[in-house]
Amino acid sequence: MLEQTMSNVKVVEGSEAVALAVKGCRPEVISAYPISPQTHIVEWLARMMANGEMDTEYVRVESEFSAASVISGSSAAGSRSYTASSSQGLLLMTEVLYCSAGMRLPFVITGVNRALSAPITIQIDHQDTISLRDSGVIQFYVESSQEVYDTHIAAFKIAEDPQILLPVMVCMDGWILTHSYERINFIEQEKIDSFLPPFRPANFLDVNNPKAWGSYSEENVLMEFKYSVQQAMQYGKKRITEIFAELARITGRDHGGLIEAYRTEDAEVILLAMGSVVGTIKEAVDELRSIGKKVGLVKIRCYRPFPHEDIWEAIKAAKVVAVMDANFSMGSEGALGMDLKSKLCGMRDTPLVFDFIAGLGGREINVKTVRRIVEKAEEMLNKGLPLSESYWVDLNPEILP
Amino acid sequence: MYSLNQRFDNMEIPEDEHMTAGHVACAGCGASLSMRLALKGLGKPTALVVPACCWGIIPGAWPQTAMEVPFFNTAFMTTGAVISGLKAAYRRRGMDDVCVVGWAGDGGTYDIGIQALSGAAERNEDVIYVCYDNEAYMNTGVQRSGGTPLGAWTSTTPAKAPKSEPKKDMDEIMIAHRIPYIATATAAYPHDLIAKFKKARSMRGMRYIHILSACPPGWKTPENMSIEIMRLAVLSNIFPLYEVENSEVFRQTVIPDEVEPVNNYLRSQGRFKHLTQEDIQVYQREVTTRFERLKERFDRIAV
Ligand SMILES: Cc1ncc(C[n+]2csc(CCOP(=O)(O)OP(=O)(O)O)c2C)c(N)n1
Numbered sequence: 001m002l003e004q005t006m007s008n009v010k011v012v013e014g015s016e017a018v019a020l021a022v023k024g025c026r027p028e029v030i031s032a033y034p035i036s037p038q039t040h041i042v043e044w045l046a047r048m049m050a051n052g053e054m055d056t057e058y059v060r061v062e063s064e065f066s067a068a069s070v071i072s073g074s075s076a077a078g079s080r081s082y083t084a085s086s087s088q089g090l091l092l093m094t095e096v097l098y099c100s101a102g103m104r105l106p107f108v109i110t111g112v113n114r115a116l117s118a119p120i121t122i123q124i125d126h127q128d129t130i131s132l133r134d135s136g137v138i139q140f141y142v143e144s145s146q147e148v149y150d151t152h153i154a155a156f157k158i159a160e161d162p163q164i165l166l167p168v169m170v171c172m173d174g175w176i177l178t179h180s181y182e183r184i185n186f187i188e189q190e191k192i193d194s195f196l197p198p199f200r201p202a203n204f205l206d207v208n209n210p211k212a213w214g215s216y217s218e219e220n221v222l223m224e225f226k227y228s229v230q231q232a233m234q235y236g237k238k239r240i241t242e243i244f245a246e247l248a249r250i251t252g253r254d255h256g257g258l259i260e261a262y263r264t265e266d267a268e269v270i271l272l273a274m275g276s277v278v279g280t281i282k283e284a285v286d287e288l289r290s291i292g293k294k295v296g297l298v299k300i301r302c303y304r305p306f307p308h309e310d311i312w313e314a315i316k317a318a319k320v321v322a323v324m325d326a327n328f329s330m331g332s333e334g335a336l337g338m339d340l341k342s343k344l345c346g347m348r349d350t351p352l353v354f355d356f357i358a359g360l361g362g363r364e365i366n367v368k369t370v371r372r373i374v375e376k377a378e379e380m381l382n383k384g385l386p387l388s389e390s391y392w393v394d395l396n397p398e399i400l401p
Numbered sequence: 402m403y404s405l406n407q408r409f410d411n412m413e414i415p416e417d418e419h420m421t422a423g424h425v426a427c428a429g430c431g432a433s434l435s436m437r438l439a440l441k442g443l444g445k446p447t448a449l450v451v452p453a454c455c456w457g458i459i460p461g462a463w464p465q466t467a468m469e470v471p472f473f474n475t476a477f478m479t480t481g482a483v484i485s486g487l488k489a490a491y492r493r494r495g496m497d498d499v500c501v502v503g504w505a506g507d508g509g510t511y512d513i514g515i516q517a518l519s520g521a522a523e524r525n526e527d528v529i530y531v532c533y534d535n536e537a538y539m540n541t542g543v544q545r546s547g548g549t550p551l552g553a554w555t556s557t558t559p560a561k562a563p564k565s566e567p568k569k570d571m572d573e574i575m576i577a578h579r580i581p582y583i584a585t586a587t588a589a590y591p592h593d594l595i596a597k598f599k600k601a602r603s604m605r606g607m608r609y610i611h612i613l614s615a616c617p618p619g620w621k622t623p624e625n626m627s628i629e630i631m632r633l634a635v636l637s638n639i640f641p642l643y644e645v646e647n648s649e650v651f652r653q654t655v656i657p658d659e660v661e662p663v664n665n666y667l668r669s670q671g672r673f674k675h676l677t678q679e680d681i682q683v684y685q686r687e688v689t690t691r692f693e694r695l696k697e698r699f700d701r702i703a704v
C-alpha cells in the first residue's frame with residue numbers, strides 16, 4: 001500500500017508536472033510554439049512524443065496566432081486540444097481566444113505568467129493573462145506545482161462540461177513555478193481516465209450533420225450569444241466547485257474551491273492575492289498571527305468567473321482588504337482591486353479596500369514586503385482615509401523621470 | 402579562389418565601428434559578428450529595427466547599449482511593417498537618407514514575421530531586411546523553426562525524432578517577390594558580406610539579405626569553430642553565397658575551388674550527431690539538387 005503510494009510521488013520540474021498532467025488527460029491535438037518561460041512545457045511534451053509515450057497530434061506551429069488557431073480547429077472537430085504560451089504570445093492569441101469562447105470551444109491553455117513589453121523582459125507578473133480576462137476564457141491561478149498539476153486535470157473536465165463549453169486557461173507564474181522542482185503526487189492513469197472520460201461533444205463540425213459555426217449575427221441575436229457565455233460563466237461557478245471537490249475526493253488533496261480562505265475567521269486585515277506569491281503571504285500571515293495580529297488571506301483560485309460571493313463570505317467581517325495586484329490597468333488601477341470594489345459598491349458595511357501594485361516585472365515580494373503592505377493598510381485604516389489610487393509598492397523614485 | 406584553410410590577408414575592412422564591445426552575445430556568436438560587419442558596410446545614418454530574438458538582448462540591458470545607431474525593439478511578428486512605417490516617416494520629415502534596416506532571426510523571418518515581410522516586399526518598400534539565420538529559435542533555447550534544416554536536433558525535435566521536413570526555401574520565396582536585391586552572406590567571408598551591404602545601401606526599394614550565423618550553444622559546436630563551420634556551409638554548397646537583382650540577374654559571389662562533401666559540415670556539429678551515413682547521403686542529394694537548380698540560373702546569366 002505504502003509502496004504503491006510512493007511510486008506516485010516524484011520530484012519534478014513544474015513544467016514537467018504540467019506536461020505529465022496534460023499527458024494524463026490524453027489530448028488528441030497539441031500545438032506548440034516557444035516563448036520563455038513556457039518553453040519547457042512544450043519541450044517535455046515533445047520528448048514524450050518522441051519517446052512514444054503519447055498518442056497525440058503534435059503541431060509545431062509558426063506563431064501563437066496559429067497555436068491558438070490550430071486548437072480552435074481541432075476542438076471544433078471534437079478533439080481534446082491543448083497549447084501553452086506566455087506574455088506576448090498570449091496577447092497574439094487574443095483575437096482567436098475571443099472567437100473560440102464565442103464558439104464555445106473547450107480547449108485548455110497553460111498561461112505561463114510573464115510581464116508584457118515594452119520594455120522587453122522575461123520576468124513575471126500577471127499583466128498578460130489579466131489582459132485576456134474579458135475574452136470568455138475561464139481563468140485559474142495556482143500557488144504551487146502540485147496545484148498546477150491537479151488543476152490541469154480538472155481544467156479539461158470543466159472546459160468540456162456540456163453546460164460550460166468554454167476555453168480554460170490555467171495561469172501559473174513563470175520561473176517560480178515552471179522552472180523550480182517540487183515533490184508532486186501524481187494521479188494513477190485509471191483514476192484520471194474515470195474522472196475524465198474521452199471528449200465526445202454533441203456538437204462538432206460533423207459532415208453528416210452540417211451546421212454553420214460563428215455565423216454572421218446582428219442586433220437581434222448577438223447580445224443573446226454574448227449573454228449565453230456569461231450564463232455559462234455563472235453556472236460554471238457551481239460546477240467548478242463541484243469538479244474541484246470531486247477531484248479532491250480522488251486525490252485526497254483539497255486546494256479549496258473558487259477561493260481558499262486562510263486564517264480569515266476573526267481577521268481584521270485580509271490580503272487578497274493569487275499566484276505563487278500566496279505561499280509567501282501565508283508565511284507572513286503566520287508570522288503576524290504569532291505576534292497577535294489578526295491578519296488573514298483570501299487566495300483566488302478561479303479569477304474568471306469572478307467568485308465575489310465566496311470572497312464576500314470570507315471578508316465581510318474584516319475591517320480592511322489589502323488587494324495585491326501583479327498587474328495594472330493603465331489610467332485606472334489593478335484588476336483585482338477593480339473587480340472587488342465594483343462588487344462591493346452598493347453593499348452596506350463593507351470593509352475598506354486598498355489596492356497595492358506589487359511584483360511587476362519580477363520585483364521581489366518577500367515576507368517583509370507583505371508586512372509593509374499590511375502596515376500601510378492599517379495606517380490608511382487608522383487615518384480613516386480611503387486610498388483612492390493604487391499604492392505602488394517599493395517604487396524607486398530615483399529612476400523615475 | 403576559395404578553400405577551407407584560406408587566409409584573407411589584404412582584406413579591406415572599414416575601420417569605423419558602430420557597435421561597441423561589452424555586448425552580451427555568447428562567445429563565437431555568428432550573429433553578433435555579422436552585425437558588426439554589416440554596420441561597417443552600411444555606415445551612417447542607419448536605424449535598426451529588431452524583433453524579439455537574441456539580437457534583442459545582445460546590446461545589453463537598460464540603461465546600457467552596445468549600439469551606436471538608433472535601435473528599436475519591436476514585437477516578434479512586426480519587423481516588415483515597422484520598417485515600412487519608419488521609412489515613411491523619415492521620408493516625410495526630410496530624412497530620406499536614413500537607411501532603415503530590419504534585423505530579424507530565422508524564427509522572426511521564416512515563421513512569425515513572414516506576413517509583414519511579404520507585405521513590405523510586395524509594396525517594394527525602400528528598406529533593407531536582414532535575416533540572420535541560426536536555424537532555430539535560439540533565444541528561447543533552441544526550438545525548431547521553419548529555417549531548421551532536415552535532420553537537425555532541436556529541443557522540440559529531439560534526436561529520437563529529429564526534424565523531418567527540409568528547411569523552408571526562404572530565398573526562393575523572396576525571389577518570387579521580384580524585389581530589387583537579394584543576397585546571401587556569412588561573416589566567414591567578411592569582404593563579401595560588407596560588399597553586399599554597401600551595395601544594398603546604394604540601392605532603393607526592398608532589399609533582402611540572408612546571413613547564415615553559427616550559434617555554438619544551438620549547434621552544439623565549440624566556440625572557436627564558428628568561422629570554419631560557416632565556411633564549410635559555403636564550400637559544400639549548403640549555403641551558397643550569391644546575389645540576385647530584380648529576380649533576373651543571378652551571380653555567385655564566392656565560388657569554391659573544390660566542393661566539399663556535406664559530411665564534413667554535418668559531422669562538425671552536435672545537432673547532427675545522430676545522423677546515419679544513409680541520412681547523410683539523403684542530405685547530400687538534397688543539397689546537390691537545390692544547388693543545381695540555383696546554378697542553372699547563375700550559368701544562364703554567365704552566357
Ligand atoms: C509573440 C511572441 N512569441 C514568442 C516570443 C518568444 N521569443 C522571443 S525570442 C524567440 C526566438 C527567436 O528566434 P529567432 O527569430 O530565430 O532568433 P534567435 O533567437 O534564434 O536569434 C522567441 C520564440 C515573443 N517574444 N513574442
Ligand code: SF4
Pocket residue numbers: 425426427428429430431432433455459535539540615616617618619
Ligand atoms: S544563443 Fe546563439 S545566436 Fe544567441 S547570442 Fe548565443 S551564439 Fe548568438
Ligand SMILES: [Mg+2]
Pocket residue numbers: 506507508533534535536537538539
Ligand atoms: Mg534563430
